[in-house]
Each structure stands twice: as C-alpha cells, then as structure tokens.
Amino acid sequence: MPKIQPVTPVILSGGSGTRLWPVSRTAQPKQFIGLTAPQTMFELTLARVAGLADAQTPLVVANAAHADIIRAQGGPDITVILEPCARNTAPAIALAAMALEEQDSAMLVMPSDHVITDVAAFHAAIERARPLVAEGWLVTFGIEPDAPETGFGYIALGEELAEGVRKVSRFIEKPPLDRAKTMLAQGGHVWNAGIFLFSARAFLDALAIYQPNMLAAARQSMAEAERDGKVIRPSEAAFALCASDSIDYAVMERGEKVACVPVAMGWSDVGSWDALYDLADRDADGNAVQGAAQAIEANGCLIRSDGPHVTVVGGQNLIVIATGDEILILPRGRSQEVRKAVAAMKQRKGET
CATH class of the missing domain: 3.90.550.10 (Spore Coat Polysaccharide Biosynthesis Protein SpsA; Chain A)
Structure with a gap:
C-alpha cells in the first residue's frame, strides 16, 4: 500500500x-x-x-x-x-x-x-x-x-x-x-x-x-x-x-x-453581499447591522459602515455598505450587480 x-x-x-x-x-x-x-x-x-x-x-x-x-x-x-x-x-x-x-x-x-x-x-x-x-x-x-x-x-x-x-x-x-x-x-x-x-x-x-x-x-x-x-x-x-x-x-x-x-x-464562498447577509447574525427584524450603523423600523437589511455612521429608517430588504469614500446601496437579491457600481466608479475616476 x-x-x-x-x-x-x-x-x-x-x-x-x-x-x-x-x-x-x-x-x-x-x-x-x-x-x-x-x-x-x-x-x-x-x-x-x-x-x-x-x-x-x-x-x-x-x-x-x-x-x-x-x-x-x-x-x-x-x-x-x-x-x-x-x-x-x-x-x-x-x-x-x-x-x-x-x-x-x-x-x-x-x-x-x-x-x-x-x-x-x-x-x-x-x-x-x-x-x-x-x-x-x-x-x-x-x-x-x-x-x-x-x-x-x-x-x-x-x-x-x-x-x-x-x-x-x-x-x-x-x-x-x-x-x-x-x-x-x-x-x-x-x-x-x-x-x-x-x-x-x-x-x-x-x-x-x-x-x-x-x-x-x-x-x-x-x-x-x-x-x-x-x-x-x-x-x-x-x-x-x-x-x-x-x-x-x-x-x-x-x-x-x-x-x-x-x-x-x-x-x-462569500461571493456577494447577499451571501454575507446569509452568514451574518440578524436581529428579530432580520437586519444584519455591522460597524457604525443602525436600523430603525427596517426589515431584512444588511447595513455595514466602516466610515460614517449610517442609519436606515424604514428600509426593506436593502444592502447598505459605507466606507470612508464610497457608499453602495442596492436591493437584496441583486448584489451581483455591484459590478455596475465598480464600472461606474472606474469611469468616474478615469481608471481602466
């Protein structure tokens, strides 16, 4: 053997x-x-x-x-x-x-x-x-x-x-x-x-x-x-x-x-913000709140901020991601479309 x-x-x-x-x-x-x-x-x-x-x-x-x-x-x-x-x-x-x-x-x-x-x-x-x-x-x-x-x-x-x-x-x-x-x-x-x-x-x-x-x-x-x-x-x-x-x-x-x-x-594979929402700890309203963020009367949201404090009021099934220089907001279930935001950012900054 x-x-x-x-x-x-x-x-x-x-x-x-x-x-x-x-x-x-x-x-x-x-x-x-x-x-x-x-x-x-x-x-x-x-x-x-x-x-x-x-x-x-x-x-x-x-x-x-x-x-x-x-x-x-x-x-x-x-x-x-x-x-x-x-x-x-x-x-x-x-x-x-x-x-x-x-x-x-x-x-x-x-x-x-x-x-x-x-x-x-x-x-x-x-x-x-x-x-x-x-x-x-x-x-x-x-x-x-x-x-x-x-x-x-x-x-x-x-x-x-x-x-x-x-x-x-x-x-x-x-x-x-x-x-x-x-x-x-x-x-x-x-x-x-x-x-x-x-x-x-x-x-x-x-x-x-x-x-x-x-x-x-x-x-x-x-x-x-x-x-x-x-x-x-x-x-x-x-x-x-x-x-x-x-x-x-x-x-x-x-x-x-x-x-x-x-x-x-x-x-x-944590391949999207939707995947991260599925992995995250969530409150009784289904919100996953991370970093400098809070949810008020919101349901089913992923809210994360590594930059400014972010408050979401009344949001439903949103992904809200904030850093020191960029903020991304899109509906849950469409996080693969982040590529559109990346393409827009590159165009805005003149990157290839």
Whole structure:
C-alpha cells in the first residue's frame, strides 16, 4: 500500500475581491478583511488547517502587491510565492507544486476567502481522501447542495471508490435554474467548491500530459525565481507565457483518476453581499447591522459602515455598505450587480 503523504496546505490568495466592493478593494481584497469574524478570511483559512493531522507549514501563492499583508497576517514561518502577474489557478498551483515536488507532499489547495463552519467535517473529508491521493488520484471536495444554486459549478458523481469517496463522472458549468432543480432532485450532484487534494508530482504529471506549454513556462519561471528566505518571486517574463486557465479546465476535467469527496461542512464562498447577509447574525427584524450603523423600523437589511455612521429608517430588504469614500446601496437579491457600481466608479475616476 502506498505511503500516506503529509499534507501541505496551499492557500491561493490572488483574487481582487471586487464582488464585495466598496469594502474589498484591489489593494486590500476581501481575504484580508474581517467580514464574518474579528479575524480576516485569510487568518481563518490558516486557523482551520492548524489542527490537521500531519499538516506541514502552509504555503501561500499570492499577488505580489499583497506581500506585506500576507506576512503581517500569516506570520514569519509560511512560505510565500508571489505571482508576478495573474494567470488563474492552474499556473498558480503549478508554482506551488514545483516548490513541493522534491518532498512530494500532498497539496491541500484552497482559496483564502471561503467560510467553513464545520472544521471537523472538513478534516474528516480530507482523511477520507488521503489514501487515494497516495495512489495518484486528483481529489476535489464537493459541497452537498441544499438549494438549486445557479451561481456554482456542479460535479456529477460516479462510482464509489472508497467509503465517502466517488469517482467524478463529469464537471458541469453553472446551470440555468431548471437544470439546477433537476440535479438537486436527482441527487448525485454536488457543488464544486474549488478545494483540492493531490500530490505535487501527480499534479505536475497531469500538467505534462494536458498542459505541457504551461508546465514548461512555470518551470522556467521557478528556475529563474528570486529567493529571499521564505519568499519566492518567480520570473515574470517566463510566467507571463503561461496560458491563463483554471485548474478545472486545465486538468481536472481531463484527468482519468479524478475523485470527489462529498461533504457538508458549512461552506460558503462569500461571493456577494447577499451571501454575507446569509452568514451574518440578524436581529428579530432580520437586519444584519455591522460597524457604525443602525436600523430603525427596517426589515431584512444588511447595513455595514466602516466610515460614517449610517442609519436606515424604514428600509426593506436593502444592502447598505459605507466606507470612508464610497457608499453602495442596492436591493437584496441583486448584489451581483455591484459590478455596475465598480464600472461606474472606474469611469468616474478615469481608471481602466
């Protein structure tokens, strides 16, 4: 039986977080802000792997512009790979895999800005996956759905490989509502959480088959990297040659040995202000009030201010977000339209 590898958490922190504008900005995106707890999303991500069995010191792949924030919130022990430019998740994970290739660690790849409230269930799911990882399987974690959500991709589950582990039948793009309802009724489908577990070598072997040009560019970038203690700065010229592609498209949807562990672990990608409202503590009138804010005769509102004191009187199902220089107001249920406000802000400021 293959040896079970130790697990190195690989935390991806390259996102800009504009869906939670105006609190989340390019200079300080949502993973570095305390949105659901006093700790930041990044700090919570580090905390949830602290008690994992055989866990090694985390490795973070981050936007080079956030190097100081990463070090301040992550501490001195973590290794940080600073992406010289954005190329999506597959090249970012390739950099981490190369850093861990020699020891052939099992890589627990996860975003830095998700919520998992049942950490014990998460750890148990990881333990179910580890024997298959030792056999060269690429494992993803699927969230057991409780609604016909159209904002997530889905995974169709195939045959059982081990207790609590299924082979992936296929990946499904974000579906229209009628198809989401059908999949929920059928069962055997889970949300794609974007969390993975595989050995460094297995992932690089898959890249060699499916994305050889990406692999070559990433290898050249790491070969030419500047290293300063635990900080690695890959070559921008080489890394820029990588195709910008997600791990799902580049590898997971093509691989032969791809498995999924379905799990209910209180997961949210906190991808919108509506999602944050669902996670927040609410009063008897359904209001979630945070920071310098208050609600009077209001119902079903998310009111947050990090700047001026905000009072909402008589509001119904509103999202009201205030910072020192911007205020966002929109109806609950339409928070994905924050992109319109971001576009207007950029036009107003003459940004591209």
